[in-house]
Amino acid sequence: MVRKGEQGPDVLYIDRHLIHEVTSPQAFAGIEKRGVPLFRPKQTIATADHNVPTQNQHLPIKEELSRKQVEALKTNCEKHGVELYGLGHPNQGIVHVIGPELGITQPGMTMVCGDSHTSTHGAFGSIAFGIGTSEVEQVFATQCVLQTKPKSMRIEVNGTLNKAVTAKDIILYIISKLSTSGGTGYFVEFAGSAFESLSMEGRMTVCNMSIELGARGGMIAPDQTTFDYIKGRDFAPPSGGDQWDKKLVYWKTLVTDADAEYDKVVTFDAADIAPMITFGTNPAMGIKISDKVPSANGDESFNKALDYMQMEADTDIIGKPVDYVFIGSCTNSRIEDLRAVANIVKGHKKAENITAWIVPGSKRIEAQAIEEGLDKILIDAGFELRQPGCSACLAMNEDKVPEGKYCVSTSNRNFEGRQGPGSRTMLASPETAAATALKGFVTDATEYLN
Amino acid sequence: MEKFTKISSPIIPLPLENVDTDQIIPARFLKSTSRDGFGENLFRDWRFDKEGNTNTDFVLNKITEGEILVAGKNFGCGSSREHAAWALTDYGFKVVVSSFFADIFKGNALNNGLLPVQVSEAFLQAIFDSSSELEVDLEKQVIRIKDTGAEESFDISAYKKHCLVNGLDDIDFLLSNKEEIEKFELNRN
Numbered sequence: 001m002v003r004k005g006e007q008g009p010d011v012l013y014i015d016r017h018l019i020h021e022v023t024s025p026q027a028f029a030g031i032e033k034r035g036v037p038l039f040r041p042k043q044t045i046a047t048a049d050h051n052v053p054t055q056n057q058h059l060p061i062k063e064e065l066s067r068k069q070v071e072a073l074k075t076n077c078e079k080h081g082v083e084l085y086g087l088g089h090p091n092q093g094i095v096h097v098i099g100p101e102l103g104i105t106q107p108g109m110t111m112v113c114g115d116s117h118t119s120t121h122g123a124f125g126s127i128a129f130g131i132g133t134s135e136v137e138q139v140f141a142t143q144c145v146l147q148t149k150p151k152s153m154r155i156e157v158n159g160t161l162n163k164a165v166t167a168k169d170i171i172l173y174i175i176s177k178l179s180t181s182g183g184t185g186y187f188v189e190f191a192g193s194a195f196e197s198l199s200m201e202g203r204m205t206v207c208n209m210s211i212e213l214g215a216r217g218g219m220i221a222p223d224q225t226t227f228d229y230i231k232g233r234d235f236a237p238p239s240g241g242d243q244w245d246k247k248l249v250y251w252k253t254l255v256t257d258a259d260a261e262y263d264k265v266v267t268f269d270a271a272d273i274a275p276m277i278t279f280g281t282n283p284a285m286g287i288k289i290s291d292k293v294p295s296a297n298g299d300e301s302f303n304k305a306l307d308y309m310q311m312e313a314d315t316d317i318i319g320k321p322v323d324y325v326f327i328g329s330c331t332n333s334r335i336e337d338l339r340a341v342a343n344i345v346k347g348h349k350k351a352e353n354i355t356a357w358i359v360p361g362s363k364r365i366e367a368q369a370i371e372e373g374l375d376k377i378l379i380d381a382g383f384e385l386r387q388p389g390c391s392a393c394l395a396m397n398e399d400k401v402p403e404g405k406y407c408v409s410t411s412n413r414n415f416e417g418r419q420g421p422g423s424r425t426m427l428a429s430p431e432t433a434a435a436t437a438l439k440g441f442v443t444d445a446t447e448y449l450n
Numbered sequence: 451m452e453k454f455t456k457i458s459s460p461i462i463p464l465p466l467e468n469v470d471t472d473q474i475i476p477a478r479f480l481k482s483t484s485r486d487g488f489g490e491n492l493f494r495d496w497r498f499d500k501e502g503n504t505n506t507d508f509v510l511n512k513i514t515e516g517e518i519l520v521a522g523k524n525f526g527c528g529s530s531r532e533h534a535a536w537a538l539t540d541y542g543f544k545v546v547v548s549s550f551f552a553d554i555f556k557g558n559a560l561n562n563g564l565l566p567v568q569v570s571e572a573f574l575q576a577i578f579d580s581s582s583e584l585e586v587d588l589e590k591q592v593i594r595i596k597d598t599g600a601e602e603s604f605d606i607s608a609y610k611k612h613c614l615v616n617g618l619d620d621i622d623f624l625l626s627n628k629e630e631i632e633k634f635e636l637n638r639n
Contacts, residue, residue, distance in 0.1 A: 002630055002634040003627060003630055005609065008607055008608060008609025008610070009607065009609060011624065011630070022481075023530070023532065026483065026532075034621070036625065050477075050480075051480075051481060065482070066481055068483065069481050069483055114532075115529075115530055116528065116530040131530060131554070132530055132531075132535070132554060132558035132561060134532060134619070134621075135557070135620075137621060141621050142624040144627070146620050146624065148607065150553075180524060181523065181524040181527065184524070184551075184552060211528075211554075216553050300465065300466065301522065394472075394529075395478065396477045396478055413472065415470045415472040415473065416473060417473075417495045421476070421478075422500065
């Protein structure tokens, strides 16, 4: 912290700033209008992800507005000296996937991005949160943002997870218990054996959806799993030398104090968590996949959601016919997710009524999937393996779920029209999405797990 | 930024909870590289059907006068897109009233001269029940239902209030801290 605000917010220094094509152009225009230079261009990294096609990325973008937006990012980055991993670059990908993958994300850092899922990076014990475009401009101009210290919440999940339960199920379960505003005003720490047992990919899935609780950020204390993940990555301190050892000593100090006090503590039993799926139009409207859609309760917003989703109260969700399956987004598009899907669909074919899109989170993941032969398994099963980007998570590009169609999606939001006007989204894990693709209706993946 | 002191206006009631930023401005309308013109697509999929016809049941199509939007709790949840605040101001809103705001939206609104006024559940209900004009006095931090005279005070950080009243923004303030920022950088990990 640069300066503690006496009557107002604090001045918080930002170690790493990630930008993309959608929320940065107005901020670049802002500093230009003020005649202020980009203060620390080396601490900002750019990629094109939100509004890029996921097919034929080598060709010029067809849609004019999208092409102009992606071109504006390139022009702005060149002009202001910002490193850009644009379309075609081997490091290109979803901003919250490439940060960790390249070792840009490290414990103890402050990180921001004009995207609410910046909370993902908290999986490394960094302080990471989403900002608006005016704040992007603040970081451009001063490498700082103004922040009021949030309240603290500890979410503890202890015990042993059931075999079929994934990181996605844990976070959907927590959100269903705490609501989409349960974390508003808080910064969350996820703690307990359930999170310690997760891989970095799983921890990122959990922290990614902190914002779906309303929390600005979520974090997990770094441990050996974290250090092992970072070691050897492009932006990590070179391993085997003094720099790595020095950083490691610092990172190891970033543990939770034994006497830490929180404004709120919530505890869950890992054994109570089962595979989850959402039935409504916000991420807290989630149930165990084996449960029935809850009863309508007279609440206008609840009834509107059931009506939009054309879900009948008190009926099973397993067996509900589905049209699309989307595997991707900053929540679940990492190599581990692709492996989980391949493991389930290997040797099977998707159901005829299903269109299945699988969109790797980055060029590197795409390359690794090909190296591991996952591409063949997925294509043989009838999946369309696309090129990296945010794709149908927010449907800014042409990857849209048509009106009235159901999509079981590994993304993070099931808002009305999120995946295209009139689309109906059901959020779930990659495993559930894969099993659903094979059967053609909502399916519990447990039977496919060996 | 425009200065904000006091406003008196009819309300536009939207008694729904968890109105997310994808409803306020759907992602497919985020392709512009300027801050202007987003009002056209404010609440796009509630205001218009898929052919672009006006949905006459939706409140913005029923009430056309009013600079104060009143919505159910957890307004502005979801995406951090500042375009949501730009769409609301471009449409002509100066104030949004709710019993609860999502954090990022609240910050974005304040950075664009759009005042988020958080009231109690009971007062929110009283506003919906009366559908009267509202008076919002930022200097006194009071919101008042004109018909009934019912009042409630609201919170805002002293710093943000100062910015709104004087039409200042955060960058002016941050830039004035440049020396301290450079000093801080020398001792960073």
